[in-house]
Amino acid sequence: MLEIEKLNVRYGGIHAVRDVSLSIARGEIVTLIGANGAGKSSTIRAIMGLVKAASAKMAYTSPRTGQTIPLSGLSADERVKLGIALSPEGRRILPHLTVEENLRLGAYSRSDAAGIAEDMEYGYSLFPRLKERRRQRGGTLSGGEQQMLAVARALMSRPDLLMLDEPSLGLAPILVEEVFGIIRTINAQGRTILLVEQNAFAALKVAHKAYVLETGAVTIQGSGEELLRDPRIREAYLGG
Numbered sequence: 188m189l190e191i192e193k194l195n196v197r198y199g200g201i202h203a204v205r206d207v208s209l210s211i212a213r214g215e216i217v218t219l220i221g222a223n224g225a226g227k228s229s230t231i232r233a234i235m236g237l238v239k240a241a242s243a244k245m246a247y248t249s250p251r252t253g254q255t256i257p258l259s260g261l262s263a264d265e266r267v268k269l270g271i272a273l274s275p276e277g278r279r280i281l282p283h284l285t286v287e288e289n290l291r292l293g294a295y296s297r298s299d300a301a302g303i304a305e306d307m308e309y310g311y312s313l314f315p316r317l318k319e320r321r322r323q324r325g326g327t328l329s330g331g332e333q334q335m336l337a338v339a340r341a342l343m344s345r346p347d348l349l350m351l352d353e354p355s356l357g358l359a360p361i362l363v364e365e366v367f368g369i370i371r372t373i374n375a376q377g378r379t380i381l382l383v384e385q386n387a388f389a390a391l392k393v394a395h396k397a398y399v400l401e402t403g404a405v406t407i408q409g410s411g412e413e414l415l416r417d418p419r420i421r422e423a424y425l426g427g
């Protein structure tokens with residue numbers, strides 16, 4: 188579904204992503220793990236078209252049409268229309284808008300009112316707490332609820348490929364479990380997922396495939412299970 192070869196992202200003198208190659212098959216949960224500043228967010232922001240990037244290949248095959256399309260040169264908006272969505276790190280919900288208004292923003296690329304209403308109900312079914320709070324301002328939600336709103340909002344564009352940037356960041360352990368359970372559900376319902384996480388253990392447990400990024404480059408890759416057993420991963424990311 189997504190094939191990337193030699194992706195590079197530079198911010199002035201900082202070479203944040205170095206020749207990263209990765210592939211995501213339809214129906215998979217793929218995770219990128221790594222320490223702070225390893226280049227995880229930069230990689231998914233480059234896929235979304237939110238940062239300037241160079242690559243030898245970045246091709247997206249749409250499950251809707253079967254067509255393979257080079258992403259470079261497309262705006263973030265155009266990528267959303269193709270079926271790619273990002274739930275960004277730090278939540279980035281709009282604090283003065285209500286939960287419902289925030290969700291509507293996620294559907295800005297669409298005009299099918301009935302479908303939008305249906306997807307809003309879908310979001311509420313995944314996160315019943317958001318439904319109870321639908322008229323509450325986003326800024327008054329708890330951190331965990333804002334995180335849920337960010338995920339539900341990304342789903343409002345009806346993506347085939349959903350990218351999640353640190354969905355468990357700052358959440359209490361019980362909520363981390365809930366969020367990972369929902370990631371599995373969303374995937375089981377047919378969406379392909381690219382997950383960026385610092386919580387390597389939780390991410391590897393749900394992932395079909397995983398890549399470890401260190402200072403901008405992929406150093407280890409394999410199935411989630413393989414990486415959970417890998418002594419290098421256990422030492423560096425899973426506390427031995």
Ligand code: ATP
Pocket residue numbers: 198201203221222223224225226227228229230276385
């Ligand atoms: P974290 O887990 O801390 O979010 P990350 O793996 O997602 O980290 P990135 O956010 O991709 O890492 O950052 C990679 C490197 O690029 C870091 O050194 C960061 O300081 C730098 N960087 C990221 N965004 C910018 C920017 N807009 N301008 C300059 N440098 C940036």
